[in-house]
Amino acid sequence: MSGSRTVRKLAVAVSLLPLLAACGTEAxxxxxxxxxxxAGSSGQLDVPADAGADLKKQYLMENAIASCxxxxxxxxxxxxxxxxxxxxxxxxxxxxxxxKFRQKYGFGYSAAAVYPDDPQVPGSKAxxxxxxxxxxxxxxxxxQKTAYDKAMGxxxxxxxxxxxxxxxxxxxxxxxxxxxxxxxRSAATASRNQANAQALNGDQKLVSLAQSYASCLxxxxxxxxxxxPTGIGEMVKLQAATSVPAGARGSGAxxxxxxxxxxxxxxxxxxxxxxxxxxxxxxxxxxxxRAAYFPKFLKAPGSTGAG
Numbered sequence: 001m002s003g004s005r006t007v008r009k010l011a012v013a014v015s016l017l018p019l020l021a022a023c024g025t026e027a028x029x030x031x032x033x034x035x036x037x038x039a040g041s042s043g044q045l046d047v048p049a050d051a052g053a054d055l056k057k058q059y060l061m062e063n064a065i066a067s068c069x070x071x072x073x074x075x076x077x078x079x080x081x082x083x084x085x086x087x088x089x090x091x092x093x094x095x096x097x098x099x100k101f102r103q104k105y106g107f108g109y110s111a112a113a114v115y116p117d118d119p120q121v122p123g124s125k126a127x128x129x130x131x132x133x134x135x136x137x138x139x140x141x142x143x144q145k146t147a148y149d150k151a152m153g154x155x156x157x158x159x160x161x162x163x164x165x166x167x168x169x170x171x172x173x174x175x176x177x178x179x180x181x182x183x184x185r186s187a188a189t190a191s192r193n194q195a196n197a198q199a200l201n202g203d204q205k206l207v208s209l210a211q212s213y214a215s216c217l218x219x220x221x222x223x224x225x226x227x228x229p230t231g232i233g234e235m236v237k238l239q240a241a242t243s244v245p246a247g248a249r250g251s252g253a254x255x256x257x258x259x260x261x262x263x264x265x266x267x268x269x270x271x272x273x274x275x276x277x278x279x280x281x282x283x284x285x286x287x288x289x290r291a292a293y294f295p296k297f298l299k300a301p302g303s304t305g306a307g
Contacts (some may be wrong), residue, residue: 043070045078055083057176064172065152072151072168076134085298092233093294095287102283106275107237109244113268156182196300197230204297209289216285222278228292236282240275 043066047059062078069076085093090101105111105121112123119126130138140148153167163181165173173182180188200206206229213232214224223239226232245263263271 003274021069043078047190051083052085055081061172061176064175065168068168069151074148074151075136076152076168077136079131079133088294088298090287091284092290093298095283095291098283099280102276104276106272106279107240109241110268110271112267113263114272116262116265158183192301198294199300200229200293203229204301206289206293206296209292213286213289216259217282220281220285222281222285229289233286233290233293236278240278244271 010220042061045058045059051059058081059078062081063229066078068075090097094097101108101109101120105115109119111121112127115121116125118124121127151167153165153171155169156162156164156166163183164170165182177185179181194237207227210227210229210232217224217236222236224232225239226233228233
């Protein structure tokens with residue numbers, strides 16, 4: 001996979017922490033594989049009829065990159081964009097779905113050691129299989145790989161005053177989002193996110209529910225570092241992430257992040273059991289808060305959940 005695609009995926013990964021900062025994800029709206037619909041025989045993705053405006057643009061970008069790379073003499077398989085709304089459903093927006101996930105996988109950090117072949121688990125062998133594009137790039141010679149990366153393009157370099165993505169990434173960006181530069185859109189999104197966050201953090205009902213959420217966590221002996229509505233929902237999960245050894249995250253994660261060997265099922269099971277307990281306590285303490293928070297979050301101006 002090219003470096004620029006990795007940058008886009010990392011950007012989306014950060015943007016999908018909905019309770020931390022804001023609403024609206026256009027600053028990182030370029031795709032991160034995660035959808036289920038493969039490209040059709042034409043080599044283009046079919047855009048879901050119920051996709052929101054921003055998600056449709058992400059599909060358009062993927063298809064445009066594929067067309068552009070084909071003209072450059074390369075193969076690019078468009079990757080279905082990740083729909084933030086579906087990920088939030090398993091991260092508290094839908095209580096029952098979240099409960100079902102956490103009862104088995106906890107937060108999903110140490111489950112790969114216990115369920116190495118489960119595609120629902122981040123870091124598992126099934127979840128870290130190379131994409132079609134990664135497999136294709138692996139077949140290229142060094143010279144072809146250099147040409148491929150140049151054709152694909154990359155993010156704007158502020159050091160030289162660049163404002164737009166280059167190569168086919170840039171061509172697709174313009175086709176999907178118009179003449180406004182990526183830099184301008186990012187600034188506008190940041191401003192909108194800040195306004196959304198201020199509104200949510202100033203909502204007295206959410207503030208009150210967040211306080212009750214925090215009190216419940218403290219009774220269970222769980223540290224509370226913030227009571228802001230935009231931060232408390234992911235607080236415990238993020239704290240848990242820092243305490244999980246890389247080896248517990250599965251063969252894929254361990255290979256990418258560290259030389260640490262993946263844990264065995266016997267080693268990982270006690271960690272997962274502890275994580276499940278923590279995840280369920282967090283879910284129950286925050287049940288009323290999330291039930292009130294997510295509808296407002298998804299309806300905030302610019303939220304991809306609002307379509």
